């Protein structure tokens with residue numbers, strides 16, 4: 001999965017622009033747990049088990065929204081969020097399967113600054129557990145950035161990564177600007193924080209429509225299915 005991401009690439013740097021993103025986002029077959037697979041360094045939490053992180057490839061589901069969150073904490077990683085979310089229960093009292101988001105973007109404290117890591121929910125194309133609103137859990141891709149953006153904005157590396165990721169997702173899945181939402185747009189919460197640059201993000205995505213910007217071919221996912229095919233499933 002993250003094979004191409006770390007080769008020749010220092011972890012202290014921002015996640016490079018495409019073509020790494022398609023590799024990052026493509027579902028990964030079970031068993032490809034080679035030495036190239038990056039495991040986010042964790043400060044004090046146990047790594048998420050491989051059987052949770054690496055699941056069979058699934059066709060893309062019909063995503064309609066991108067929902068942005070912050071962790072409201074100064075540190076965090078996929079592993080630490082996963083551990084915390086395992087303690088949560090849904091309204092029926094059933095424990096969550098683990099981390100409720102589809103992507104986590106690190107801030108250098110728990111995960112490298114600007115690192116984008118997909119979770120098992122993306123790998124398995126599962127609904128999320130992040131919005132607190134059924135429609136947005138079912139059809140919204142949950143992206144969380146580590147940090148508390150009520151206090152300060154995301155780091156430059158995080159801003160660059162979230163822009164790349166959201167642009168990729170929007171172009172690939174034909175999600176438009178109004179469907180890029182902050183958690184607070186759909187529920188009474190301060191998340192993702194007053195300093196999260198939501199409007200800038202929406203404008204950037206709008207400015208890179210199909211008439212210009214980054215070449216679409218660089219963002220074609222390696223899933224072997226087209227958008228049309230994905231929507232038929």
Ligand SMILES: [Zn+2]
Pocket residue numbers: 068069070130183189191192
């Ligand atoms: Zn949130």
